[in-house]
Amino acid sequence: MNTLLVLLGPTGVGKTEWSLRIAELLKCPILSADSRQIYRGMAIGTAAPTTTQLQHIPHYFVGTLSPEDYYSASEYEREVLSLLPKLYEKNPIVVMTGGSMMYIDAVCKGIDDIPTIDETLRRELQELYRKEGLDPIRQQLKILDPVFYNEVDLKNPKRVIHALEVCLMAGKPYSALRTKPEKERPFRIVKVGFTRNREELYDRINRRVDQMIADGLIEEARGFYSQRHLNSLNTVGYKELFDFFDGNCTPDFAVEKIKQHTRNYARKQLTWFKKDKETFWINLSDKNEDIVNRVMMLLK
Structure with missing residues (x-):
């Protein structure tokens, strides 16, 4: 096998x-x-x-x-x-x-199944982060996805920015996309x-x-x-x-x-x-x- x-x-x-x-x-x-x-x-x-x-x-x-x-x-x-x-x-x-x-x-x-993030959006959020820090990104995430906002490490820019990227690309909360069941694999895993x-x-x-x-x-x-x-x-x-x-x-x-x-x-x-x-x-x-x-x- x-x-x-x-x-x-x-x-x-x-x-x-x-x-x-x-x-x-x-x-x-x-x-x-x-x-x-x-x-x-x-x-x-x-x-x-x-x-x-x-x-x-x-x-x-x-x-x-x-x-x-x-x-x-x-x-x-x-x-x-x-x-x-x-x-x-x-x-x-x-x-x-x-x-x-x-x-x-x-x-x-x-x-x-997370949508592919548009490079323009990614650059815009990175630029916002560089100029104004993480707080405005946190505030947007709080509005668009309060569930994930209360779960995520709010001091981790990678996690916070990615969650907001997904919210904006998908038009729905990131947390709503994180509910898929475990997938079957055609090989044994040890x-x-x-x-x-x-x-x-x-x-x-x-x-x-x-x-x-x-x-x-x-x-x-x-x-x-x-x-x-x-x-x-x-x-x-x-x-x-x-x-x-x-x-x-x-x-x-x-x-x-x-x-x-x-x-x-x-x-x-x-x-x-x-x-x-x-x-x-x-x-x-x-x-x-x-x-x-x-x-x-x-x-x-």
Whole structure:
């Protein structure tokens, strides 16, 4: 039976390492489910697979788009579902790994039929956001979709702006379009969640940020400074450094904020993923756990 093996978990847990090991054993490709690794030039800040790793195991959805390109979970769903039949012709198992919750849910469960957003409208709302901030966009959303207004994180510009875009394009509330049932897939889905003890996970995150800085994250972020308004760069690791470039903080303070915000994101990911009762969880802190054998048993 054709199978999609989904290896998920919080940032910094070790998904890349284990996905490479498992994909090599299965002799199958890897689909990245990371909403930032898909952009070119952001390899350090997104902890993307290295050039050597990409050459060793075929990867998809890594470094394929310009940071200026618009991309969404619905487009990811469409492209993955179009690609999988071709990949299954060569191997009955494909690995998908990443921590972008919406991307994984889009492929595994389906996403609502959200209209394509007109580029003119998108630019207008982005310009409004740049000039006047998020408040006028929040107020429009409150009028057009009070239900979603009361659910959304009102401090998250990506979510708020997208909801208003949909309201204006569809002519109906965004919340009214988010009620579709889970979609059937013509392949088996096996989800494996990786976790670690909190102290160990946080230590790994902190050390990884230090390594990113050593690898040149500051220089990588500086190269995108003129494009800092792009949604793709509203990302932990870049936005804190942009604040430093603006003169609002010291570099050490920016690095500590990257660590803090990454830890916060890891908690958010775990909360989201833990809601899915179909995920088999493996604690990588358990040194007695035979990780590969456990995953192989789940595939039988």
